[in-house]
Amino acid sequence: MMRRGSPGVQRPFVVALAVGAIAFAAVPVAAQDGGLDPAADLAQQTLTISNWAGYMPEDLPARFEEEFGTKVTVANHATNEEIVAKLTAGGDSGVDIAFVSGQFAQALAAQGLLFPIDQAAVPNMANLYPEAMQLAYDPGNAYSIPYAWGTTGLCYRSDLIAEEPDSWLDLLQPAEDVTGKTTMLFTERWLMLPAQKALGFSVNTTDEAEMAQVKDLLAAAKPTLLAFDDTTFYSRLVSGEAVLVEAWDGWCNYGIAENPEIRFVVPSEGSDLWVDTMVVLNSSQNKEAAHAFIDYILRPDVHRWVAENILYKVPNQAAMEALDPSLAETFPNMAITPAELLAQEELVDLGEAAPLYTEIATEIAAQ
Amino acid sequence: MTPGPGAAPVPPTRVRRRRRGSAEGALLAGPGLLYLALFFLVPLAIVLVIAFMDRGRFGGIVWTPSLDNLARALEPVFLSVLIDSVVIAGITTLLALLIGYPAAWAIARIPARWRTLVLLLVVLPFWTSFLIRTYAWIVLLNSQGPLNGLLVGLGLIAEPLSLLYTPGAVVAGLLYAYLPLMILPLYAAIERLDPEIREAAANLGARPWTVFRTVTLPLTLPGVLIGSIFVFVPSLGNFVVPELLGGGKTVMVGNLVRDQFLKARDWPFGATLALVVVALLAILLVLQARASRAVEEGARA
Amino acid sequence: MRERGGRAPLLVLVGALVFLWVPVLVLVGMSFNAAGTPYTWGGATLDWYAALARNEEVLTGLGNTLLVAAGATAGSVILGTPLAIGLHRHLRSGAWEALSLGPAIAPDLVLAIGLLSLFVLSGVTLGLHSVLLGHLVFGTAFVAAIVRTRLGHTDPALEEASRDLGATPLSTFFRITIPSLAPAILAGGLLVFTLSLDEFVIAFFTNGPATPTLPIVIYSMVRFGLTPEINALAAVLLLVTFTVVLAAQRLTGIGGRRRA
Numbered sequence: 001m002m003r004r005g006s007p008g009v010q011r012p013f014v015v016a017l018a019v020g021a022i023a024f025a026a027v028p029v030a031a032q033d034g035g036l037d038p039a040a041d042l043a044q045q046t047l048t049i050s051n052w053a054g055y056m057p058e059d060l061p062a063r064f065e066e067e068f069g070t071k072v073t074v075a076n077h078a079t080n081e082e083i084v085a086k087l088t089a090g091g092d093s094g095v096d097i098a099f100v101s102g103q104f105a106q107a108l109a110a111q112g113l114l115f116p117i118d119q120a121a122v123p124n125m126a127n128l129y130p131e132a133m134q135l136a137y138d139p140g141n142a143y144s145i146p147y148a149w150g151t152t153g154l155c156y157r158s159d160l161i162a163e164e165p166d167s168w169l170d171l172l173q174p175a176e177d178v179t180g181k182t183t184m185l186f187t188e189r190w191l192m193l194p195a196q197k198a199l200g201f202s203v204n205t206t207d208e209a210e211m212a213q214v215k216d217l218l219a220a221a222k223p224t225l226l227a228f229d230d231t232t233f234y235s236r237l238v239s240g241e242a243v244l245v246e247a248w249d250g251w252c253n254y255g256i257a258e259n260p261e262i263r264f265v266v267p268s269e270g271s272d273l274w275v276d277t278m279v280v281l282n283s284s285q286n287k288e289a290a291h292a293f294i295d296y297i298l299r300p301d302v303h304r305w306v307a308e309n310i311l312y313k314v315p316n317q318a319a320m321e322a323l324d325p326s327l328a329e330t331f332p333n334m335a336i337t338p339a340e341l342l343a344q345e346e347l348v349d350l351g352e353a354a355p356l357y358t359e360i361a362t363e364i365a366a367q
Numbered sequence: 368m369t370p371g372p373g374a375a376p377v378p379p380t381r382v383r384r385r386r387r388g389s390a391e392g393a394l395l396a397g398p399g400l401l402y403l404a405l406f407f408l409v410p411l412a413i414v415l416v417i418a419f420m421d422r423g424r425f426g427g428i429v430w431t432p433s434l435d436n437l438a439r440a441l442e443p444v445f446l447s448v449l450i451d452s453v454v455i456a457g458i459t460t461l462l463a464l465l466i467g468y469p470a471a472w473a474i475a476r477i478p479a480r481w482r483t484l485v486l487l488l489v490v491l492p493f494w495t496s497f498l499i500r501t502y503a504w505i506v507l508l509n510s511q512g513p514l515n516g517l518l519v520g521l522g523l524i525a526e527p528l529s530l531l532y533t534p535g536a537v538v539a540g541l542l543y544a545y546l547p548l549m550i551l552p553l554y555a556a557i558e559r560l561d562p563e564i565r566e567a568a569a570n571l572g573a574r575p576w577t578v579f580r581t582v583t584l585p586l587t588l589p590g591v592l593i594g595s596i597f598v599f600v601p602s603l604g605n606f607v608v609p610e611l612l613g614g615g616k617t618v619m620v621g622n623l624v625r626d627q628f629l630k631a632r633d634w635p636f637g638a639t640l641a642l643v644v645v646a647l648l649a650i651l652l653v654l655q656a657r658a659s660r661a662v663e664e665g666a667r668a
Numbered sequence: 669m670r671e672r673g674g675r676a677p678l679l680v681l682v683g684a685l686v687f688l689w690v691p692v693l694v695l696v697g698m699s700f701n702a703a704g705t706p707y708t709w710g711g712a713t714l715d716w717y718a719a720l721a722r723n724e725e726v727l728t729g730l731g732n733t734l735l736v737a738a739g740a741t742a743g744s745v746i747l748g749t750p751l752a753i754g755l756h757r758h759l760r761s762g763a764w765e766a767l768s769l770g771p772a773i774a775p776d777l778v779l780a781i782g783l784l785s786l787f788v789l790s791g792v793t794l795g796l797h798s799v800l801l802g803h804l805v806f807g808t809a810f811v812a813a814i815v816r817t818r819l820g821h822t823d824p825a826l827e828e829a830s831r832d833l834g835a836t837p838l839s840t841f842f843r844i845t846i847p848s849l850a851p852a853i854l855a856g857g858l859l860v861f862t863l864s865l866d867e868f869v870i871a872f873f874t875n876g877p878a879t880p881t882l883p884i885v886i887y888s889m890v891r892f893g894l895t896p897e898i899n900a901l902a903a904v905l906l907l908v909t910f911t912v913v914l915a916a917q918r919l920t921g922i923g924g925r926r927r928a
Contacts, residue, residue: 392758
């Protein structure tokens with residue numbers, strides 16, 4: 001059935017007749033004031049969660065439902081940009097919890113769209129690495145709880161590539177045997193990252209002259225690519241269509257799981273520390289259940305299950321310490337430590353400079 | 368929405384009837400027209416207006432008039448995407464015409480009992496999910512896909528070709544998606560042709576090609592134009608096919624518009640690009656209307 | 669004299685049919701392939717159909733889509749039929765004509781961004797209701813266009829007779845006008861239903877994130893690469909379309925015959 005249906009739903013033609021009166025009356029319901037209601041009956045609440053496809057064990061929602069009685073619906077998004085565009089469109093999006101990367105959580109919070117996390121309702125936060133609680137996009141976890149973290153690097157077929165890559169330039173200025181067999185991420189920040197790092201700039205630079213150089217380097221790289229690809233790069237490695245791709249560490253693991261010749265390396269110029277977070281929307285009518293869900297995820301056994309299932313590192317110390325040690329043997333990047341991650345550069349929102357990035361991305365796309 | 372039950376029976380005088388007629392017309396057409404005004408005209412007007420505004424920091428619109436977006440849309444980098452889009456949509460349309468015309472011709476000439484079946488065969492794939500049909504081409508053109516397998520198997524090529532993520536793949540996907548939209552109007556136009564006209568021309572000694580060029584083609588030109596528009600318009604604004612089959616390397620203007628609205632959140636620039644597309648199509652439609660009118664008048668003369 | 673080149677068009681037609689059907693049939697074939705890839709044959713299986721039937725996203729998407737399509741069909745018929753009659757009988761004007769036909773010609777992308785802007789600027793939340801409002805736009809235009817074609821072939825004398833015999837306008841409308849238009853209304857309704865089922869662009873822009881329609885679910889599946897479940901879905905959709913098109917043919921065919 002329709003969620004919080006506006007009057008327009010049941011009688012479409014009434015809308016036509018009653019013009020603005022009805023259609024425009026469907027304004028968002030104001031967020032409830034104040035904090036959580038400790039007496040709320042979770043079984044009476046429903047949760048709609050927007051997450052990347054396949055970024056959560058499939059039966060996790062069902063298990064949560066079983067324990068708390070809250071009906072959970074999962075909607076998928078493919079990229080941060082996609083979900084943020086819908087969340088910022090105004091009004092109640094119908095989403096209670098969204099999974100977005102840290103710098104996007106920061107931007108959403110700056111727009112007043114996020115509900116401040118009631119940390120008393122999330123006691124399992126104590127399981128997080130201390131490092132994961134002081135990250136630049138949201139120090140002290142005021143608006144977001146980290147779900148998974150990692151870095152970005154090169155994922156490659158060691159059996160199909162003459163020289164093992166160790167520089168972003170191996171991707172941007174590929175050797176002859178690799179040309180036409182590389183892919184790059186196209187989601188803005190990670191589109192820029194290889195060029196930014198190769199040129200020795202910050203991944204958060206807002207310097208126009210630096211970004212102009214980044215643009216030139218990317219523009220020159222574009223013709224050498226097989227494709228821009230945010231979603232299927234690992235399967236291209238498995239099929240051999242691509243031999244070298246820009247990838248998030250965890251996603252490279254999906255390829256490694258199918259072909260042990262696939263390897264992951266963080267280029268010598270360095271990379272980023274990205275964090276995927278869970279945020280509660282201000283417009284949510286189910287904030288108590290949302291907090292319960294986040295707390296449930298942070299349980300050591302649940303978060304460990306998540307890590308083993310999605311093959312991404314989770315920022316949960318208790319969960320990581322309980323992780324099956326053989327996992328790190330098969331997937332070496334699962335063993336990257338928080339200290340090593342923090343040695344990379346943390347992605348933060350660009351504020352006023354954001355349009356600079358989108359404009360360059362558009363021009364790269366158009367080229 | 369329907370004539371009011373309270374309306375008293377009216378004597379059928381001309382004057383009275385016309386007056387009742389206009390009230391009835393408004394009552395009948397009013398709701399539909401109002402709806403379309405509200406949810407078709409107003410949205411188009413909004414696109415027109417925001418195209419000349421500035422973007423806000425988090426997306427959104429800053430209501431200060433500006434021509435910056437138009438200037439930007441005409442920068443070489445975006446102009447070249449526009450031109451590429453027109454070329455890709457144009458080649459698709461041309462191919463559809465080259466395949467669609469003889470195919471429609473053949474349908475009109477096969478025995479009547481087969482005709483419905485064949486028309487159904489043309490239309491059916493069109494009615495399955497557009498996205499799945501596009502996806503089918505990823506499967507087919509993949510370097511490990513059946514087409515490459517066939518070519519390698521036949522010894523025609525030694526190494527799998529990279530067929531996917533090329534402009535050719537985009538054209539193939541668009542052609543596949545919209546070919547039925549070319550065949551159907553052409554079939555309708557050809558079927559209506561009076562075979563006697565052609566026979567008369569032939570009996571007068573005209574060669575087949577001359578008959579086709581001077582009689583058949585002009586008479587079916589309205590169908591050609593409609594079919595071409597049916598293929599060209601959705602091809603030009605498409606963003607799914609270039610995204611899935613172009614791998615982000617072959618980009619059409621639809622992709623840029625989509626990205627401005629759902630990624631970059633630069634609505635004004637997206638609206639400007641869309642507006643350029645609309646302007647292009649409007650010019651085409653006017654040309655089409657002119658051409659079919661000319662044909663009709665020619666036929667009447 | 670017989671026209672030359674009689675064979676060539678037939679060959680092109682056969683080629684076109686092969687072109688139109690091979691990709692679809694490859695998918696259908698793959699949907700029974702246990703290997704789940706187009707590259708190797710792993711034996712016959714129905715597993716992908718079972719997986720599809722368990723796929724909650726697909727089922728939710730299907731439910732949402734049916735809801736929108738049903739609403740769009742009903743609303744379009746209710747708005748579009750009188751619109752066609754009103755335009756045909758009473759309001760002969762180029763501007764109104766253009767307005768009633770415009771949505772059928774306008775590129776969906778332009779309509780989609782316009783609707784998104786309208787909804788966001790006027791504070792209408794995004795969800796299935798906003799998708800429905802969008803589908804009603806092209807739906808109304810299509811129903812109106814199809815009904816108008818039919819109106820050109822109906823005999824106004826019947827209605828005149830009904831009125832002259834003292835029937836109220838309302839009963840004339842429901843007893844004479846509507847039944848004589850029934851085949852066109854049905855055809856229009858079926859067209860809107862199938863268009864709405866498969867409509868992606870307007871839904872992609874104007875839907876909220878919590879209520880994906882089937883095409884949106886398919887889009888995300890397709891973007892995440894080769895999934896054997898998609899093949900099963902392709903086969904199912906093909907079967908459904910086949911049935912609907914045949915039914916439509918039957919229904920409208922009968923209607924047509926009744927009139928003749």
